[in-house]
Amino acid sequence: MQYTPGYLSAPAADSLLLWARNLRWQQETFSLYGRQLNVPRLTTWFGDRGLNYRYTGLDHPGEGWPRELLELRECVSRQADSPFNFVLLNRYDHGQHHMGWHRDDEREAAPRIASLSLGGSRRFRHRKGPGCPSEALDLGHGSLLVFDGRVQHMLCRTKRTVATRINLTFRCIA
Numbered sequence: 025m026q027y028t029p030g031y032l033s034a035p036a037a038d039s040l041l042l043w044a045r046n047l048r049w050q051q052e053t054f055s056l057y058g059r060q061l062n063v064p065r066l067t068t069w070f071g072d073r074g075l076n077y078r079y080t081g082l083d084h085p086g087e088g089w090p091r092e093l094l095e096l097r098e099c100v101s102r103q104a105d106s107p108f109n110f111v112l113l114n115r116y117d118h119g120q121h122h123m124g125w126h127r128d129d130e131r132e133a134a135p136r137i138a139s140l141s142l143g144g145s146r147r148f149r150h151r152k153g154p155g156c157p158s159e160a161l162d163l164g165h166g167s168l169l170v171f172d173g174r175v176q177h178m179l180c181r182t183k184r185t186v187a188t189r190i191n192l193t194f195r196c197i198a
């Protein structure tokens with residue numbers, strides 16, 4: 025885990041957050057015992073044209089990059105030493121929006137992920153595997169976390185009132 029608080033200046037993080045709030049967000053669903061349930065967050069993405077990031081049974085085709093992310097992608101790629109070609113954005117509007125324990129270990133995705141956080145600070149946990157002790161990191165506005173997606177990780181629920189958080193996870197998809 026390589027955590028850089030204040031990776032973006034406050035004004036740069038503020039203006040990226042404003043821009044990101046107005047993207048076309050999707051409510052994805054998953055099926056459990058025959059019922060369709062909402063994923064507890066909103067999602068959108070960008071990627072190189074022709075790419076398709078498929079996870080949890082859903083396709084996420086790349087259709088190019090908005091100019092607002094081009095320079096950021098270059099900087100984050102240099103910082104993480106990885107040529108990112110896809111970014112998945114998650115939006116957490118309140119404390120019940122979260123992401124449970126999982127690994128990002130799809131065969132077509134490189135393990136290195138760079139995660140930029142905007143908005144309300146939220147607690148991220150990581151651990152070697154089920155039953156292992158976990159460590160916590162509070163991901164603040166404008167921070168960057170570079171990590172290995174094969175490590176189990178999650179974004180915790182909270183009962184606190186929290187501001188909307190948007191997170192951009194830069195990835196390299198084959």
Ligand SMILES: O=C(O)CCC(=O)C(=O)O
Nearest residue numbers: 114123128148179191193
């Ligand atoms: O929102 C976060 O910081 C966690 C995102 C995450 O775990 C993921 O996209 O795989």
